[in-house]
Amino acid sequence: MNSDRFDRQQKTTRLHLAMESEDVLSRIRELPGRCGSMEYFETRLLDFSRGELPPTSNKRLGTMCVQVPEELLHAMGASSIRLCDGSYAFDQVGAEFMPAKSCPLTRATLGKLHINQDFWADKLDAIVVPTTCDQKRKMAESLTAMGYPVITLEIPATRDTELAVAYWQESVKRFALQVQDITGVKLTRKKLKEAIALNGESSRLFRQLQKFQQAEKPQLYGVDMFLVMSCYFIDEQASWQKAVRALLAECEGRPVDKQVGRAKSPRIVFTGSPAIFPNLKTPLLIEESGGLIVGDECCSSSRILYDAVAYDEDQLYDMVPAVADRYMKPCTCPCFTPNDNRTRKINELLDTCKAEGLIYQSLSGCLPYELEQRPVSEAVSESAGPMLFVETDYSPEDVGQLSTRVEAFLESIQNRRRKTT
């Protein structure tokens, strides 16, 4: 592509991204009864879409998956930023050089790093790509071809064998050495303990937020939880924690009879391919149509901070394996096989949240999630409520059809409720 055309495409993409981000936020702001403290997260995400990153003097590593052990990066003096992208503007750029059947998340992420290469090349010291699904694996090659330094984090395809556990432990140790080479900071017991404590605090705050989302009268919308967690991708942890504390204080101070959404809104658990700002299409349609997402099982939201590192002795030989365990043992990503844990977790979530239905999103081209929809639907039909499976992408074209299906599903939950009461 000649440089004039590239410059024009860059300007148009930036404009479209800004419009897309503003548009989704203005729709979210229309939802009644939201907490005012959500403004911090909205502003951070908008700033990010305009190219503003939190200032840091640390080395900065981009990550491509929730399975990258953050504590190790932070303990060795690196800032991390999750690069998985939800923008249709970037998806369109990526579509120019990615196969039509690739998932929009991969296309958008590569599109962003391609069209804004002048910006990111300067800001990233390396990008960590996990060997999870085929598309992530191949993404490492595309990024290398673009000139980015890439660290491949090798993840086994199963979690349950001794061999897989040993492989993952070795992989994490190797990863730690690679990060150490980049930052020049040695991993010590003290620094790792501090990093684990910092993430542990984020995890504690997140679980408190979850209580307000899951409450009988929820104080937080599901889309707000997605905003909070999309912000966690890009923010410095200390600033994020401060904003979450303010949000918690607001939730705590609200009158007990107040809630978001409507009284008796159908209570939904959301699962499937990650919903990442600004692509909150399905979650937003659910809540605009009168449903409430009271819980989710997504690696772009509740799976990020649900689990904390647990170790017995504060020695490196105990803490590093504990960090590795925290990222693999509880992970319910469908890239693992077998993955019975996921159906168990979803059923637990439906139960804890007193949910009345499950909405399962698969992004077009995302085979791991599409393949698991059948076992999940079979496991769920035996317990709580019905399940709606939707396949979608980042384009606005299917909004009308998706909205009709979501509304009909919510209506069926209300009919069911009427029959049983």
Ligand code: SF4
């Ligand atoms: S779906 Fe799985 S592989 Fe993809 S980002 Fe989430 S946890 Fe990682």
Ligand code: SF4
């Ligand atoms: S797990 Fe699905 S959404 Fe994530 S990168 Fe792979 S194909 Fe895309």
